Amino acid sequence: MDESKVIVKSKFPYRLGFGLLFGLLGWLIPYLGVNSTLLPAKIQQIAPNEKVQIIAVLATIAMVVATIANIVEGALSDRTVSRLGKRNPWIIFGMISTLICFFFLTKVTTITGIIINWSIFQIALNMMVAPIVAFIADKSPKKYRGSISAFYGVGMNIGTPVGTIIASQYLTNINIGIYIFMGLEVIFTITGLLLIGDGSNKGEKVKKLSGSELLEAFIFPIHGDVRDFYLAVFGKLLFVSAQFVITGYQLYIFIDYMKLSSTNATHNLSIMSVILLITGVSFAILGGPLADKFHSLKLLVAVSTIAMGLGVVIPAIDPAPWTMFIYAGLSGAAMGMYNSVDQALNVSVLPNPNNAAKDLGIVNLANSLGQVLGPIVASIIIGFSGYRMMFPAAGIMCLVGAGLILMIKKVR
Template identity: 80%
Template sequence: MDESKGHSTPNGAETTKFPFRLGFGLLFGLLGWLIPYLGVNSTLLPAKIQQIAPDQKVQIVALLATIANIIEGALSDRTVSRWGKRNPWIVLGLITTLICFYWLTKVTTIKGIIINWSLFQVALNMMVAPIVAFIADKAPKKYRGSISAFYGVGMNIGTPVGTMIASRYLTKINSGIYAFMIFEVVFTIIGLLLVGDGNNKGEKVKELHGSELLEAFIFPIHGDVRDFYLAVFGKLLFVSAQFVITGYQLYIFVDYMKLSSASAAHNLSVMSTILLITGVSFAIIGGPLADKFHSLKALVAASTVVMGIGVAFPAFDAAPWTMFAYAALSGAAMGMYNSVDQALNVSVLPNPDNVAKDLGIVNLANSLGQVFGPIMASVIIGAVGYKMMFPAAGLMCLVGAGLIMLIKKVH
């Protein structure tokens, strides 16, 4: 795939004009799914589980997941339609996630929640992989760091804002879900209109036969896959460590720090504000720094180390100030990491014909991290209590940073 596709002058030279519409389209498209997902997943869903089965809440949160990125990404890579290759999948994902959100307001059993949230994950990934693929489809190479920064800003807005909104609906869970549904529709549509991924009916899609057909839907095995998998596993460890905290943040305040529900809600809001400020601040500068100094790998690795320090902090004291320290350090780390991570991922893709599928595999690391982190936390909590899960998360980050530094293709 031509890296300057969609951004070329008539004679084929790459334009020097910065693609702001693409950047803001990515930002709105990302926020459209991320804020509702994180708000419900990290706060309203645990609160609903606590209402239904308070004695099983830790174990049940660890079960909620499924995997769909790879197939949906591969299909969007080969979609030809009057609405573009990515838009049909994003819209289908929008509609089905809304259905799952609505069903979540009605379900009253743990089994129903697990089935619903598994289906939701499938639907959500119809949106995730194609939106990320816009970076590879449309961003000129010299602006990838800065365009990735728009995505990073969105990632760092999404986590705290989703929690801040959700924390106001802890006693009105269904109302919170309805609010997130409206938010998702508005922001997703704005994002798609800004990106403008129009008719691609004239695009030729390579016919696949035999092993090529199989490879289009599986983990890459040809090309320069070493660096790709180092990036994937580095991301898996980073996200897993993050979700050791994020997946249990409500329970950390209530069960580990022994706060009331009202006090927990207040402290969640404070922590989220800190995450928002530090995350957005560092996300804004990360991409431009990467473009200027060509230092994607070093920035991602350094961010992972800082995250490791942040997630270990609550082990020092079972008091809210340690979660605020975590928020400050991890917010800065996530800001820098998210602003350049997608640019790094695009740079290590092994096959330009399988962009969304392979980015879906990268995002699979993100999805698995959101599952593996809480599972690891659940095991540690059940065995030795909350305190030891924090240094364990820190160690995961140090290993992840080491993997990133082993990448050779990217400086």
């Protein structure tokens, strides 16, 4: 009897892995497809002469809104009791809210309207982001944490290029592209939740908070072993920011830096995205099992960050598409390996497991902040010196990020 229980407990949780994969794709593909390609294309239609500055303003506002929303919504998710569980209500409501924002994005015709809509979208999006990643802490056995994280990593490396591939086909028909992303969001999110199968937690007791405990539940962690936690946060922030220095302006890099027509830019975006997809997924599949086998998370994350640093400087060599293809190969491999073990590293440095969604939301806020901080950095550099210098700047960000990860003591 005892032996059978051990066998059951040792089974690999495939449903959880694939549920995380689909749940992540539910928000990631639509968000990145719209944010990196369709939204810049819409802005270019409305205000072509101010597009770089508008992207930077939009990113700044989104960063502030996402920061607050991620912390508050993650903390509320940790303390939710319902017949649907503590994560599902937030994910479902977030899905519905983002769909509404996408619909109104097809209707707005002013920059002010876009900014308001995208700010509300950030609130809705983070209702999904923080609770989905918290399933790793909630349900993943420690011995399989690296491999479960790899499912999330595969999703991260599918989401970026697939979102771009789809979006690049609709640069001249933006609204149709947005509607397609809305459909994909519903299909992937519902599939993910059904696979994870998180049921009612109505019997769960939630500790009532007051005074300093209430404050700590809704702020960045200040107690426990927070040193390694913040090293992971800022290491991730620099990695993602460096990636989005390029991703946030990839359409404009082909058109303005490499002087290609919109048609050629679309063609080369598709090629680059395919390279990112192949290398990213291949290395993401390898990363988690390697981490579980060799019990090494920190080194894999640091090496991946350095590899990304090498990739992002390549386009500075020559304003020609081949440099973006080399970048795609190196950064795809780096993102694959990084994303496959990153969540396992994050779970390992949590200062308080009872605040898993909130604290993991803060770590993963580095994703959201990096996606907006990268374009802000790029905009400043483009304004001062043109496109070429943004690539070595991104490389330096990666090297600093790798140094922070290597300083983590709690994890090998």
